Amino acid sequence: MKFIDRLRRAWAAQQSLLCVGLDPDPARFPRLLATSAHPIFEFGRAIVDATADLVCAFKPQIAYYAAARAEAELEMTIAHIRQHHPEIPVILDAKRGDIGSTAGMYAREAFERYHADAVTVNPYLGFDSLKPFLDFADKGVIVLCRTSNPGAREVQDLESGGRKLYQRIAEMAARDWNANANVLLVVGATYPQELRQIRAIVGDMPILVPGVGAQGGDVAAVLANGATADGTGLIISSSRAVLYAGGGDDYAQAARAAALKLRDEINQCRKQS
Amino acid sequence: MKFIDRLRRAWAAQQSLLCVGLDPDPARFPRLLATSAHPIFEFGRAIVDATADLVCAFKPQIAYYAAARAEAELEMTIAHIRQHHPEIPVILDAKRGDIGSTAGMYAREAFERYHADAVTVNPYLGFDSLKPFLDFADKGVIVLCRTSNPGAREVQDLESGGRKLYQRIAEMAARDWNANANVLLVVGATYPQELRQIRAIVGDMPILVPGVGAQGGDVAAVLANGATADGTGLIISSSRAVLYAGGGDDYAQAARAAALKLRDEINQCRKQS
Numbered sequence: 001m002k003f004i005d006r007l008r009r010a011w012a013a014q015q016s017l018l019c020v021g022l023d024p025d026p027a028r029f030p031r032l033l034a035t036s037a038h039p040i041f042e043f044g045r046a047i048v049d050a051t052a053d054l055v056c057a058f059k060p061q062i063a064y065y066a067a068a069r070a071e072a073e074l075e076m077t078i079a080h081i082r083q084h085h086p087e088i089p090v091i092l093d094a095k096r097g098d099i100g101s102t103a104g105m106y107a108r109e110a111f112e113r114y115h116a117d118a119v120t121v122n123p124y125l126g127f128d129s130l131k132p133f134l135d136f137a138d139k140g141v142i143v144l145c146r147t148s149n150p151g152a153r154e155v156q157d158l159e160s161g162g163r164k165l166y167q168r169i170a171e172m173a174a175r176d177w178n179a180n181a182n183v184l185l186v187v188g189a190t191y192p193q194e195l196r197q198i199r200a201i202v203g204d205m206p207i208l209v210p211g212v213g214a215q216g217g218d219v220a221a222v223l224a225n226g227a228t229a230d231g232t233g234l235i236i237s238s239s240r241a242v243l244y245a246g247g248g249d250d251y252a253q254a255a256r257a258a259a260l261k262l263r264d265e266i267n268q269c270r271k272q273s
Numbered sequence: 274m275k276f277i278d279r280l281r282r283a284w285a286a287q288q289s290l291l292c293v294g295l296d297p298d299p300a301r302f303p304r305l306l307a308t309s310a311h312p313i314f315e316f317g318r319a320i321v322d323a324t325a326d327l328v329c330a331f332k333p334q335i336a337y338y339a340a341a342r343a344e345a346e347l348e349m350t351i352a353h354i355r356q357h358h359p360e361i362p363v364i365l366d367a368k369r370g371d372i373g374s375t376a377g378m379y380a381r382e383a384f385e386r387y388h389a390d391a392v393t394v395n396p397y398l399g400f401d402s403l404k405p406f407l408d409f410a411d412k413g414v415i416v417l418c419r420t421s422n423p424g425a426r427e428v429q430d431l432e433s434g435g436r437k438l439y440q441r442i443a444e445m446a447a448r449d450w451n452a453n454a455n456v457l458l459v460v461g462a463t464y465p466q467e468l469r470q471i472r473a474i475v476g477d478m479p480i481l482v483p484g485v486g487a488q489g490g491d492v493a494a495v496l497a498n499g500a501t502a503d504g505t506g507l508i509i510s511s512s513r514a515v516l517y518a519g520g521g522d523d524y525a526q527a528a529r530a531a532a533l534k535l536r537d538e539i540n541q542c543r544k545q546s
Contacts, residue, residue: 023375063371063378069386071344097395098336098368099422099488101513102296105336113342122370124397124417126424144397149372151399158441160431165438168431215372240374 003140021239097122148188148211189217196225213241276413294512370395421461421484462490469498486514496542
């Protein structure tokens with residue numbers, strides 16, 4: 001099944017646009033995990049199992065695993081999701097981008113090694129750097145467009161031909177890169193006006209929206225500016241605000257409570273928009 | 274010692290601007306390695322030991338290791354270079370780029386886990402995505418500017434304010450991002466006119482130039498357009514044309530011969546320019 005169809009099925013079945021991002025930072029782990037042989041996996045598994053009925057996707061951030069020399073725990077985490085929650089797609093947040101021959105290796109990393117359903121990529125190197133990912137027609141390729149960080153303005157807002165760079169990227173994504181109907185975009189929740197412009201360019205292409213929670217993005221503004229006519233079209237991702245909602249050994253229950261609150265807040269806004 | 278000083282020392286001591294890129298592709302390995310417990314490490318070590326007196330840097334490409342589930346062999350390869358060839362800096366080719374908190378994890382991956390001397394990064398997310406790398410003041414941060422692939426034109430050549438995007442990136446790199454004097458740029462050998470423009474913008478900032486060899490870049494044009502007044506300023510990188518110069522069990526000797534020829538060709542052009 002194509003990624004976008006898996007995503008639509010998850011939106012409907014779960015009644016949720018919420019994605020929980022897995023950014024496991026051992027410095028913030030509860031004491032309970034101090035004696036675990038695989039603390040990063042244990043943490044991720046507990047979060048996944050506590051929130052799986054509330055989300056449309058999980059999004060592990062590979063940098064956190066790589067910094068901790070924990071690629072094996074990333075494999076275990078994704079395998080756990082695929083085995084126990086097979087209806088929930090996995091987005092590997094890796095923001096890869098390289099020339100074609102190397103991009104092919106990164107595509108194998110994401111899709112064959114980790115068995116992710118989708119991966120985030122950087123558009124700076126152009127179409128031929130994206131093609132090895134796009135050639136996996138059943139996988140999702142989520143292209144950075146307007147990111148959630150303050151410095152996004154510096155490069156992504158440069159004007160070109162009367163439009164900003166991020167608008168040009170959105171145009172290329174919708175017009176030139178989407179022959180396999182497997183392109184999505186990343187647009188930060190912290191920039192709702194830009195989200196509105198991008199939605200107007202890309203029609204009903206799904207958009208991954210990080211930046212609610214710790215980064216300060218506003219859920220109502222995201223829905224009002226980014227949702228498609230049927231009240232979907234968005235993967236609204238929160239990582240730290242869910243993962244570290246509780247600092248103690250009840251961290252999984254605290255994460256569930258935070259995810260439940262956020263899912264309901266999103267659904268409330270969907271009804272109103 | 275700062276990365277740029279290490280690099281200058283290597284340029285002078287080795288009398289070489291050549292960098293050998295380590296893109297280990299097991300599908301192209303000689304039969305000799307079929308029985309090795311660590312074929313990717315063995316391959317890299319043989320190439321390193323056969324070419325270390327000919328180069329100013331080694332550049333392992335992390336995608337090849339990640340696709341093969343061989344992070345441990347990348348660690349072993351870099352440790353081998355640091356132990357046996359400590360005068361040769363190691364550039365981790367990873368092209369990372371993410372929001373600040375995640376970029377901090379990627380910086381730890383490159384500099385603390387792998388002990389690389391420099392890392393390649395993608396500028397699409399702006400300064401705050403580069404800062405966690407730049408804060409390692411003794412490390413080199415090599416920013417993609419104009420890449421060697423055909424699709425580089427698609428995004429990097431967009432016009433903005435009378436200049437192209439890659440020129441804007443070069444300006445920001447030289448003017449805004451280089452407070453620690455640890456920024457370098459990537460400019461593909463396949464685009465000598467763009468290299469000339471970028472050299473004019475960035476003064477004597479060192480430039481990593483991939484794309485000679487398998488990608489078709491011309492050495493004389495690279496030197497004529499990219500060298501600084503003292504005949505340095507460049508890290509000219511070749512990967513596949515060196516690594517796979519011989520297909521048989523004499524691959525290390527064949528790689529040495531290819532690297533020697535390329536180093537000498539570069540030095541001949543330095544004398545003429």
